[in-house]
Amino acid sequence: MDFVAARQRLAGTRRWVIKIGSALITDNGRGVNRQAILQWARQMAALRARGIEVLLVSSGAVAAGMDRLGWPKRPESIHQLQAAAAVGQSRLVQVYEQAFGQFDCCTAQILLDHDDLSNRTRYLNARSTVRTLLSLGVVPVINENDTVVTDEIRFGDNDTLAALVANLVEAEVLLILTDAEGLFTEDPRDNPAAELIREGAAGDAALMGMAGDSRSGLGRGGMTTKVRAAQLAARSGACTVIAGGAVEDVIERVSSGERLGTLLLPEADPMAARKRWLAGQLQVRGKLVLDEGAQRALSDSGRSLLAVGVSAVEGHFRRGELVSCCNGAGVEIARGLVNYDSSEAARIVGESSERFVELLGYRGDDELIHRDNLILL
């Protein structure tokens, strides 16, 4: 793998999930670290200004709640943990909204549980809401819905949740900020001579052997869940960077390709991995019938599907759902995520994108399906 090129490619990516762990958020349990949050918000706002969509997965509800309630030690009882999370979460979102507000960014709280990502309808709902927020320029601030989850359905650690969110929105990058400067050959708390792994393959089994558990009493999974998160994120083609959240301007520096932290890459070409993942994840909701020119544009030239090359629309689907692309004889040649609802698609098929405003009342995307969201069969 060409790691130098992979680092540089980070600068050209368009959608990031950034996860910040409990120890960082609470300055090692000393209360919500407003100063640090302001710095991260500034950097995330700068990413947004460069056209990069940012989703934040923030831990820290339990730790912030413990601090607010004056509890020195993490409670054992699930009900006390849930109570602490309820107290801490409201404080967290208030701090985020204020911090992002200083950089003209709006935030939205999203609390997810296991069902939201495993149940198909709720998965699509979550996906549409998050995508809508992103299109509005809002930064979603996501956490596990700690007050309602039970042990059986708990993600447990936000590394896993962040990776599943990266899958949900097909992010290109998962940046995990923690209190270590990346993955070391062993826990630097045990061995100060341990060396930083700068780059690797997310699926490399040796990495798990290096990763240890959390020690802080605030975080949950240590490096084990971070390496596993990189593996999960790789399924939809995302690369993962594990880096030190306390490093100055870490988000901006990683996003400009600087060699900070640990970069873990998907084995397959990111685009191929993402397409394979897409094909296996979603149900086909409808069908588009392509004329011969469009069939050639897709199959021979790997181009996007334009409305002008479509002669018919079948089924009922919404923007972002998976549709099948067939030739006149009904043979499926491709699948992809469609940019328009079925009723809108029916109005624009056979037409060039110049007429979209007239036909739909707004311009929208030029492509019916962008080539990045198309899988040839």
Ligand SMILES: Nc1ncnc2c1ncn2[C@@H]1O[C@H](COP(=O)(O)OP(=O)(O)O)[C@@H](O)[C@H]1O
């Ligand atoms: N190989 C390793 N390299 C770096 N840190 C490690 C390693 N193994 C275990 N750790 C521990 O993982 C911790 C970070 O994980 P965790 O406490 O869960 O943080 P977070 O709250 O950010 O998720 C570090 O403080 C470190 O002690």
Ligand SMILES: N[C@@H](CCC(=O)OP(=O)(O)O)C(=O)O
């Ligand atoms: N949902 C919990 C997350 C706990 C957790 O996973 O913490 P971490 O290992 O620091 O990401 C909270 O907000 O406290």
